Amino acid sequence: MDQEQKTRxxxxxxxxxxxxxxxxxxxxxxxxxxxxxxxxxxxxxxxGTKFLSQLENGKETAELGKALQVLYKMGLELYVFPRSADPFKER
Incomplete structure (x- = not known):
């Protein structure tokens, strides 16, 4: 994650x-x-623990469906939108 894009x-x-x-x-x-x-x-x-470990370590071939399942169950959300419509971009 870009340093300026991180939120704690x-x-x-x-x-x-x-x-x-x-x-x-x-x-x-x-x-x-x-x-x-x-x-x-x-x-x-x-x-599985192995899948979660690999996902947390950035495995690029991790199964998307399972990754989305983990995000949902962990209370995280994923949004997709065009860069030109970035709601987080400074105006």
């Missing part, structure tokens, strides 16, 4: 996602913010 909420860091690594960092950050072990988070989100 509690102990978690969120922001613009431009890579699989960024997505994984956001997921790991949320998991740690709520004080959940990886094994517990994997069970809660319906994926």
């Amino acid at each position: 909420v509690g102990e978690a860091i969120y922001g613009r996602v431009v890579s699989a690594k960024d997505l994984g960092q956001a997921i790991r950050s949320k998991r740690k913010e709520i004080g959940m072990r990886q094994e517990t988070a994997a069970g809660m989100t319906g994926v």
